[in-house]
Amino acid sequence: MVGAEHAEYDPEAIDPLITPIACAVPQSNPSGPVLSGGLRIAVQRHSLAYDILQRDEIYEGFHCSYELNPAFQETIAAGGLHITGLGDRGEARIVELPDHRFYFASLFLPQHNSTIQTPHPIVTAFIQAAATFKKDRAERAVPR
Amino acid sequence: MADALLIGIIGDYDGRFSHVATDEAIAHSAAELGLPVEIEWLPTANLLGGERQLRLDRCDGLWASPGSPYQSMGGALAGIRFARERNRPFIGT
Numbered sequence: 001m002v003g004a005e006h007a008e009y010d011p012e013a014i015d016p017l018i019t020p021i022a023c024a025v026p027q028s029n030p031s032g033p034v035l036s037g038g039l040r041i042a043v044q045r046h047s048l049a050y051d052i053l054q055r056d057e058i059y060e061g062f063h064c065s066y067e068l069n070p071a072f073q074e075t076i077a078a079g080g081l082h083i084t085g086l087g088d089r090g091e092a093r094i095v096e097l098p099d100h101r102f103y104f105a106s107l108f109l110p111q112h113n114s115t116i117q118t119p120h121p122i123v124t125a126f127i128q129a130a131a132t133f134k135k136d137r138a139e140r141a142v143p144r
Numbered sequence: 145m146a147d148a149l150l151i152g153i154i155g156d157y158d159g160r161f162s163h164v165a166t167d168e169a170i171a172h173s174a175a176e177l178g179l180p181v182e183i184e185w186l187p188t189a190n191l192l193g194g195e196r197q198l199r200l201d202r203c204d205g206l207w208a209s210p211g212s213p214y215q216s217m218g219g220a221l222a223g224i225r226f227a228r229e230r231n232r233p234f235i236g237t
Contacts, residue, residue, distance in 0.1 A: 064210075105236035111165040112165050126173075127170065133205065134149055
């Protein structure tokens with residue numbers, strides 16, 4: 001996709017990959033972003049998200065006004081970016097690259113659900129992946 | 145700290161709630177894992193030039209921060225592309 005654009009940066013884009021949230025939520029704060037507060041996400045099996053969370057359904061905090069254009073979901077998935085978390089209308093809420101050591105992106109903000117008593121498991125898994133990478137890199141750098 | 149993990153955050157820190165929360169969430173998880181972690185924010189405009197390879201390569205994990213628009217969408221995408229192509233731990237929220 002050569003002309004892929006984000007509507008916040010280029011509202012006239014021919015191929016708007018990222019578009020304003022199509023469906024506002026009832027509890028949305030009128031002065032805040034369109035998608036705000038805690039919302040349900042259906043977590044797909046056989047995904048990094050499911051491996052970490054071990055749940056089919058999660059509630060997470062959103063604070064955003066744009067989303068992946070639903071018209072491009074098939075194209076995105078065909079290109080290898082798996083959509084592993086879905087909103088109530090099937091909108092993309094989590095995407096992952098399955099053949100990557102750890103590649104996770106979400107529309108929600110796991111960092112808003114983290115406390116020192118209960119760190120967010122997705123963030124913890126990311127930090128663990130970074131630690132594993134650091135170790136792998138150190139071992140590669142020192143031939144044995 | 146030479147042994148600390150370095151997490152690079154692709155984004156333009158301005159002290160907003162989600163930026164503070166990102167730093168804090170990393171600290172929470174690091175404490176749970178018992179790992180020393182350092183955080184470095186990587187302004188998106190600095191990820192356009194030739195030195196970006198160096199800035200990104202130092203990091204053990206890369207996090208694309210919340211809070212659009214980025215100062216440089218091109219810089220942000222370059223950072224995310226680096227993580228994808230070089231198989232680096234990546235999270236974007």
